[in-house]
Amino acid sequence: MLTALYIMLGLALVLGIMLGISALLFKVEGDPLVARIDAILPQTQCGQCGYPGCKPYATAIAKGEADINHCPPGGDAGARELADLMGVEYKPLNAEHGLPKPKAVAFIDENTCIGCTLCIQACPVDAILGAAKHMHTIIASECTGCELCLAPCPVDCITMEPVAETPDNWKWKYPVIPIKAMPADKSRLIMNSIIQFASKLLLGQTADLLIHKFHGGVHRRGHKQLSTTLPIAKLAIPQACSALRQHVGYIPKVKSTSR
């Protein structure tokens, strides 16, 4: 019976010493986690999460005091990413902290602004230009839409303007494809593709991919002869013509993310 006790004590002692030594060897300082959480937050510094800014909220999450779904500007994606990072189950945004709103920018109605600089002090990102007794205005590109300047303004001259959709920031929509039941004429399409397949089988003609120099590419009928019969004609002068600035589209900053 005693030997059992000795063995267990000996074992515990040996392991304890080993762990003690390794605890010294592998001292870990600082906690990079806060920085990584802060990177996910949208930095609107709006305080809707109950903390005076995004960094305090990040430290609160890191310490485990705050939950991951208190940030409406971060929206659903933000909550999901935080859940992934912290390894906890994703919880939908809880509504007491407000609802995700479309991006809006503050706008000062200049004929009612009295130049009292209260909003300048309130703005977390110094996006308001102006001085005491001088006209104030908001730098739209810098404003994060945190709405902190609305309250202090004595004359309520600041309104939130949603960012309009222009051809530059227009986004392609998710292709919502209705998989409805096959429309009647659709079955005709299947029918004649079966006939087409049968004819191809009999004629032995295979309209498939030919070997060619670069990989891929598709072989298709040109329909060129439609418009090459007549020569180029000059069009008469129209009654009105509107020339416009040219859209070159988005030139992606080339990120070489070599996998």
Add this chain to the structure above:
Amino acid sequence: MTFDLHHYIMILIGTVLVNNIVLVKILGLCPFMGVSKKLEASIGMAGATAFVLSIGSMTSWGINHYLLEPNGLVYLRTLSFIVIIAGVVQFTEMVMEKNFPPLHQALGIFLPLITTNCAVLGIPLLNAQSSHSFLESLFFGMGGAVGFSMVLILFASMRERLEAADVPAVFKGSAIAMVTASLMSLAFMGFAGLDKY
């Protein structure tokens, strides 16, 4: 005892393929289900478990052979094995936190959970019961570790692909993972009888 390579290879195949720790012996399911949501986390977990497993099976063989059996304290086996494994896991956690903080963060609670992983305790116990020699228990431990890691990584890559599958709402998440795991163990049944030569 002549070093009979054939015999050891049979043990290795036996533990990796024929009676795989996770899919055939159904041991160590909790990290298998928990960590496999993300591939990086699963690779990290597989590495950590393999490390703990191999060291654990070696040390536990040592203790069992030199301390427990001569003094007839066979009943102490489980207790001592658990203490060793807990020590090794704590050690790995410290190493992990120092050198791979993101991985440590990704694994989160599952790293200390290795101690409670039934595969990690199961293999030394199996070694002790079938009184393997040192080499045999080493190969058995290694086989178990490799088997566990391989299956965990395969399962994780499959689950990442299932993320976007149009699974009926009621089966989304771990339900479909369970079904996939059962089909995997069905596939591993094919290896039955592979190591009887």
Add this chain to the structure above:
Amino acid sequence: MLAEAEGTVSAAIHAPTSGTVTAISEAIIPHPSGLPDMCITLTPDGKDEWTTLRPTDWRNTDKKELVASLRSSGIVGLGGATFPTHIKVRADGKSQVHTLILNAAECEPYITCDDMLMRERADEIVKGMEIVKFLLGAENCIVGIEDNKPEATAAMTEACKALPETSVKVVPTLYPSGDARRLIHLVSGVEIPHDKRSTDVGIQVFNVATVLAIYRYFALGEPSIDRIVTITGSVNSPQNFKVLFGTPLQTLIDAAGGVQSGTTHFIMGGPMMGFDLPTIDVPITKAANCIIAATPNLFAPPPPAMPCIRCARCADACPVNLQPQELYWFSKSDNFEKARDYNLFDCIECGCCTYVCPSNIPLVQYYRYAKSEIIAADKAKEAADLARERNEFRLARIEREKLERAQKHAERAASNKAESAKTESTKVAPTKAEDVKAVPATTESEQPASSTNTDDVKKAAIAAAIERAKALKAAAAQAGESQKKSDAITADAPDASGKPAQTEDEQAKAEQAKKDKQALIAAAIERAKAQKLAAAQAGIAPKNVEDASPAVKAEISEIDAIREKAKQAVKAQDSDSEA
């Protein structure tokens, strides 16, 4: 010159014909979004006089000047990308361009503008090539033409004899051989690394029409005011036209003999990469190489998309050798990090994958959605980083100011103490004590006193200002109502006073045109909003919801319920704060 090129990547706009600028306003532009943008509307006076044209003798003028004048010529790549030519031509010291490739492949079906151009103006094109070769300092030129344009090949080989080291290479007819990198690979076998431009490898690609425009600019001094547009599809006589920029589409259609019956909408560009035009009255822009009148039997609506069976036919068809089925898998489940890892941004949206997909999945739409989401996310990320910097800078500044104020405060207190120590011997010690006590007190009180009275003054000023502002706001509100009631009248008043000589019906017509335009713009914005709502709805409900199953409907209604509850909560909060 109507508008100058501001910023690096932009080009000038010239008045296509003589006339007066009647409006600079929002108008619908030919863009997939169908949204309005700032346009200059010019009403031609029909005389079409030219200003003095100044051809330049490009052989012995310095290249820098030529590039500068090219910048104001408004010439852009007419192949479809409309990238300003002066940037492509400016041989920045870094890389030496040794080969100029003329892109005459025109691989899109239906489009024949380059083809006809080469047949009729091959010699001018070659002269243009000579100028560009001179500008770039390139040694040899290669003209890449698809083998389904024999007449054009003949005309070009004939004309190219005039220019040394120029060769015409016939490439197999295969879509998308017209893509710059594909054509370079076809013609010269060089594969451009994905993160480099073709000039880094010493090759520059120009479209046939662009080269012609350069020739006309330098030789005849004519800025780029028109281009060749193919009008084809279900029109009575499909043809190529030399069209002034900004010409409304309707004029072009009438010139092509009007549309046949059954034309549902118009497509700008080719059937593989073009897009639907939102309405008929859109202008012809520099990017419009072809307008197709589409009918259901020409372009049948695609059968409903079936789930992807991972047959990898799209991977075989992709000219960039990407894995469209993986990219589809990630774009569908919004996994944009992985989509970026699988090189989503190398996709040239040529449409080959959708072309060969047996399940009729609109793959290119998924990639466009994913790309714009990633671009939006990157922009938001940049804005967020900027906001973080500004916030940290502000907090640091406040910290610094507090420190300085505390320091100043401490110094002032220390200097006061030194003063009172000097007057220690005088008899009014007790008062001094009071002074000392008073001094700090007064300093505080003084400061507060002074600050209090300044406060009162400031408060009064603010109160007065608030009254003034409220009065102003009320006045503005009344003006608003009256303004709405008398909209019609005031609208006439300025017109009438402005141009009394205008007759009644002319005024009504202008009125009518203005109303139509506004209605059009409002409709476009409405449509964009509805589209955004539909996408947002799709966004909320699980993505591939068809006629949503009860479970999914429950989920949507549940989210709406939360949204309702939140609205009440917010409203309740407001009512509390007011009460």
Add this chain to the structure above:
Amino acid sequence: MNRSPYITDAPAVSIIMLKVLLALVPGIFAYVWIYGGGILVTIVLATFTALVSEAALLKLRQRPIRPYLSDLSAVVTALLLALALPPLAPWWLVVVGTLFAIVIAKQLYGGLGYNPFNPAMVGYAVLLISFPIVMTKWPAPLILAQTPLGFMDQLHFIFSNTLPTDVKIDAVTSATPLDYLKTQLMLNHEVSSITQAPIFGVWGAKGGEFVTVAYLLGGLYLIQQRIISWHLPTAFLATLAAMSLVFYTVNPAHFANPLFHLMSGASILCAFFIITDPISGPTTPRGKLYFAAGVAVLTYLIRVYGGYPDGVAFAVLIMNMCVPLIDMHTQPRVFGHTKN
């Protein structure tokens, strides 16, 4: 509103599946000619169960039934499963196998396109493990069997499991050549002596080799029609042949010759029809080579060392597990990228 490629020229999924069915027809014809009409009953039964179960599940998920059913993918799965089962398999075996394949292996993952495992092989593996005896009862080819059963007797046997009065069970059934080879090898007979037995034909099973040749024809047609890529069959057959050649040269007495391995069992059916299932297989060309080689190696191991006569089903399932990993690491070089 704007869907850029307005023109598409792609055979509908149903055409692809139709071509696969067409490629199976010569095999079925040879099958019926060698083993009698029993297999037709199994095929009809399997197809019917597959369609009914798929329709029921689609109804359950409120999905439009016609577009999904008309893509014939369920029919292909049912056919492959039916051809893998012994021809005289009792009816309930076929129904259970098809139900498991369609409901669990395919629809549970979201229907066409999402199933990680090959449904036919899942069904076959389930049956093989749960009903081993019934699964290994293969009828002898008609010319060999003592009392060849007419079509009606086969029909009768399938549905009521009763034989015509005077016939005993083992007169009708015999082990497959692979099975016979394995049992004899256990008693370490020489391979050369074993293959003299009547059931061994010129290459593979007595009558079975004609069925295999018919499958080969069907498979070549599929490659010519570009329905399947050549990578999978060639890699599979090459690896299988290479492995059996190596083992054969090492010890001809103990291991059968490569031709036998290729032509017997379900090798050819697997090479052209089972591993070429696009949904559960890899998508990158290099990935296909590794996948097919892996299946061949595992099949050979299970055939020679494993407990089951023909390990194709298990080999395919195990390699299906590795497909996501294979796809991830065999991404081809993208235009303009250096080797990643």
